[in-house]
């Protein structure tokens with residue numbers, strides 16, 4: 001597939017032509033909609049919106065810059081999150097509402113032999129095509145569950161999604177430009193900016209070895225379609241296994257650096273306590289912090305909700321999704337007795353080590369009463385999910401074992 005074939009571009013231009021109006025519409029659209037969703041924490045009521053371009057049925061967390069969360073039932077339906085239901089997160093409020101695929105350029109410059117400026121057609125046609133299935137998860141996914149509560153977007157568990165990303169390896173682009181031997185980091189810039197000039201641009205960087213690992217990629221398509229504008233059209237960085245803060249959207253500039261990156265978004269923002277679960281006590285200070293990096297394993301129930309009624313002695317199918325984070329998912333463990341005993345769940349099709357994978361099991365309760373179901377993922381590195389939630393002031397990296405109570409009657 002070439003998403004920049006004239007036919008698609010034409011359709012896209014029409015679509016993009018309407019975006020200016022669409023961006024102004026969400027508040028109005030919401031006023032007309034009566035549907036709300038209540039996220040499972042206090043103050044959790046949010047409107048559902050279809051008022052953003054190329055998006056439908058999203059939880060409205062914030063209008064500008066947009067924060068849209070995926071309603072959790074979407075994850076029960078398929079392993080790949082549909083583009084129109086894929087969550088959206090932007091930091092800065094000036095986001096281009098139209099991008100002309102014919103004049104757009106991706107620049108590669110800095111400590112390289114030969115700076116290049118590529119058109120989308122050149123990017124698609126001159127470099128080997130690369131595809132990977134990978135989970136994109138915000139560092140602050142599930143922040144709304146932190147106790148005590150912390151400031152920031154009050155996400156439930158829907159600030160994540162899984163897609164098949166198509167594009168080119170960053171390694172191939174950097175090799176084409178010729179990385180100089182003194183290169184240390186590679187920095188990525190998107191087309192968005194703040195409202196006032198003093199706001200630092202959204203820049204993120206990776207160590208040169210990581211940038212050249214052959215997995216980090218520049219994606220032009222998501223689930224076989226051009227990226228939705230709000231997910232970074234026309235290009236975004238994909239950093240498999242790493243939190244989405246590094247997955248720079250509307251990527252237009254790649255700069256090879258010969259020293260550390262001291263820009264705000266890499267050096268000062270997105271720091272976490274330097275321990276395995278990014279875990280400190282509320283009020284604790286003076287601890288060492290490091291830039292956030294690889295994701296931890298997680299697993300979720302998708303077909304059972306807290307408070308569900310279950311029939312005594314009838315088999316009940318329980319299923320969900322899980323992912324390994326930095327390494328492949330190895331096992332999903334399930335408990336029907338609040339974590340006293342665990343069994344291994346069956347896993348669905350494997351789409352690669354960075355993808356969601358479905359799991360399922362059946363359970364039959366012999367006694368009526370309240371029961372607590374739990375699910376826990378283990379990855380190939382032997383990392384698992386803690387039974388006690390982590391806590392840090394930014395609300396990052398939650399991966400506690402998920403529990404839900406059911407009523408057996």
Ligand SMILES: Nc1nc2c(c(=O)[nH]1)N[C@H]1C(S)=C(S)[C@@H](COP(=O)(O)O)O[C@H]1N2
Nearest residue numbers: 087088089090091138190231244247248249
């Ligand atoms: N240009 C740009 N890229 C960005 C961001 C941004 O604000 N600007 N936010 C990052 C963060 S923090 C997240 S969680 C992901 C969200 O990706 P999505 O909106 O496609 O789901 O984009 C990342 N890439």
Ligand SMILES: [Mo]
Nearest residue numbers: 138139140245
């Ligand atoms: Mo994020």
